[in-house]
Amino acid sequence: MPSLTATSNAEQSFLLRFKEDFLANANSNQLLPSVRELSQRYRISPVTITRGLKILTLEGKILTKPGAGTFVAEKTLNQAALDTSWQSLALGARVPFGEETQILMNPPRADYFLLGGGYPDERLQPHALLNKAATAALRRGDAWTRSHPSGLEALRIWFARELSADFSSQDVLIAPGGQAAVAACLRALIAANGTVLMESPTYFGALAVARSSGFITVPVPIDQFGVRPDWLESAFSSSGARVAYLQPTHHNPTGAILSPERRKAVLEVAAKFNAFIIEDDYAQDFTLSGTPPRPLILDDTDGRVICIRSLTKASAPSMRVAAIIARGAVRERLRAQLAISEMFTPLVLQITALELVSSAGWGKHLKNMRQQLRSRRDSLIHALEQNGFAVPKTPNGGFGIWLPLPSDDLEFTQAALQLGVQLLPGKAFFPAESNGNFARVSYAAADENALLEAAKRLGSIRSGNV
Template sequence: MRAASVERTATSDQGPKLSRPQTVDGKVSEKEITPRAASRVPRGSGSVRPALAPVVPGPAGSAAVAPRVKSVAAAPRVPPVVVTAIVVVAVALSCVLMSERSSVAELAHSLRAELNRYSPGGKLPSSRALVERYRVSPVTVTRALAQLAAEGLVVTRPGAGAFRAEPRATPVAGDTSWQEVALSADTATELVPRAVDASGVLVTLSAPPPGVIEFNGGYLHPSLQPEHALAGALARAGRRPGAWGRPPTDGLPELRQWFAREIGGSITAADLLITAGGQSAITTALRALAPPGTPVLVESPTYPGMLAVARAAGLRPVPVPADTDGVRPDLLEAAFRATGARVFVCQPLFQNPTGAVLAPERRGEVLRIARAAGAFVIEDDFARRLVHEDAPALPAPLAAEDPDGVVVHVCSLTKATSPSLRVGALAARGPVLERLRAIQVVDSFFVPRPLQEAALELVGAPAWPRHLRAVAQELRNRRDVLAGAVALQLPDAGLAHLPYGGYHLWLRLPDAVPEAALLAAALRTGVAAAPGRPYFCAEPPAGHIRLSFAGVAGPAEIVEGVRRLRAAVDELAG
């Protein structure tokens, strides 16, 4: 997938501070240094400085140099030894950064264990003394003390040092039983009681116990996340003029322009709002479009997080069955007639959990049916950047084919990057945009500017398209490994659709295998899967489980996880 360019003011050539390892008494410590700015070519010299070609992964993990398009004045070739040196330095810096994280945690643990030696208010050894005692860098000491200060264990005073904090008062147990009456009375007059049930969402957000293989995750494994690109983007963003000021409430214009180009069609930056991720955008859209007590049509099965948002807003989700080609238009039209709903929520691309793509002949039908019913379509385009390497050309978002403002489009960068990069967008046309804007401003004011600046730096960097290509290749490989392991170990499980995007497979369980009992047995054998029940807003037709292949460490763990699932099935069979 080709990333759109981002027009930005040129950043400084002075990079972030780096750590260079030094040897002290046979041990490695880090010393902070500031790299010099890049040297410049004197004017009028007529010479051209050689440009280094980017290093990209080659076959079998080797490093190769990406080809360059020659200019009129061809730059001299860079000696191989220089390129090799760059690769070695990059790897060394990565190792130093990872070592630094571990050193901070270890030092904080050691200091935490020694705090009882000091009375409250007692002064801890100086930073210099801690550096010499533990053979770590001053940066590591500063970060460890900051961690203890955040925990309330120490107090740091500039120029004076660090001191043991006064013990916190023992919390007094109160009587909160009155809240049961208050919370129950709050729903007495509501047509549809607001039920906040986050269990279906927490399944994918909660980390399993140590040693348990995580088939229930909803995000990329850390090894697939662009951690170095994100760190660099955040560092560059923090140095931009005005980066810590108040952003426009609609979002940075450049970021809105980037999202508009990604959506395509006649969508412009004026049609967009920047949101704090996709979940926030869905919440805003449902609150804007459907008053409490009204029905909202949803695909069945569908994303539990959306169902939880709808119910928390006092809405009544009504299921519309979908198959391997997406939602069925005939049933959608019947549901609009029967309920009088004015909102339909769908995921036309790589639907969660089935992975289905809305068939070309159904796309226009869905828009026509919604338009005839006077209803909005909330398009959750969450997985467009999780396309697999073997996928055909992707269909455009529904919003790109809708000139009448029927579609309210939701998208996000989170799934393809990191759970902590919560930056997304809402796109809409017409008066509804003003209502969406008002609700978002009242709820959250705006998305923090440093996060928006970091997102811009990320999607405008050369590393962005490389990351997307690497993810596409790895997701395809993992999908094939998981599908093969399921076919071998769980032949009775039904896999109706093999997706070419997204990060999970949706399995129908045999009638003889109860869903809840299987998941409990699976945890005992050391594997966690997402239950199928939360994906249905009514009674499910059968037991299901969702297996994510993005949150595990790699293919070997996938194979082992399916083997453990087989053991859980055998345990139930007795």
């Protein structure tokens, strides 16, 4: 029996789009466009289209009549007559998510120039090392058993040591990826209808957690040196919040690094208001030149900072292993929250992660990845400048550029999509109103040729030539 699953991103993307734009509105027995037409329409190779059509045949959505062509199958009762209109009433008025959550839910489409992607693409991922690590994990007899809810001891030790010798496995909880870790921290620390301070702009995935949990998100503006301690102080004071979610290092989306003086001041402000700081250190492996900034948690003397680190960016998106590093009573709250929402992180992934980071090739892989990202970043900035954009400051890490736009960001990113370039609109990153029009333009998920071509297309929108 042939496989029912798509084997590549391109195939998956074709299936999703074809179902949405064509099958959803097609009539039974309607003739499908030819493979050639579909290939041109979706900008996907005929081989991939043919494979996708085979999957749709297996799903019973289309059928081929030899000599006549391929047709939409008779719709089943389920497809044709299911009346779900009552659900709008039951779901009610409050839609608990917006643009920020759409980004999490819509996977990147392989047929676009992916300048919206938050993960380094497959060419930068260590597939050989990952496969070897996974094989070693599977050779152990216990890879499919349940994990201790706090995580694999040896992996917790590794995360602790990565920070400093002052941390131990007791301080570390393993979570299934950074997003799950962010959700666990916010939900463990903030009561129903509670408030969280967030840099403005901030990571859309953290906003999605806060909004879907019903928290009030109070914006604290940042500049090129990170969050301003005086504004943080005034936000704590006026909102009564006891939690701030911050990214002191390679802030997503702006790339800002919190300056050493401000790090000290931020800790003092949080202490003054008896507040926690969630330090999302998502890009700890991605300082592109020189020494990485010192994590805030290393200067924390009273268990105020909870630090999140993830392995997904440095390895592969499906290596969903992250760590929450926390000290004091809060750790128990976090452990409970993780158990409630995740049960535990799959042991097979944890062992694979441990094998991966302990392998001889890991350090070399990180170095190579940084070098490639540096080169992509420089090419993208150069190409954007050549096409009339002003890039404010070269970020020394992370994955993207926070690009000021000449017109409305939602309209600009829609126009870019029409030209085959995927970007993220700035509005999705703001806890409240935005302070201008921006796009996050990523150099992680597209190679240099793609970046150059994409910058040209963006330039044509900027100059009004489309």
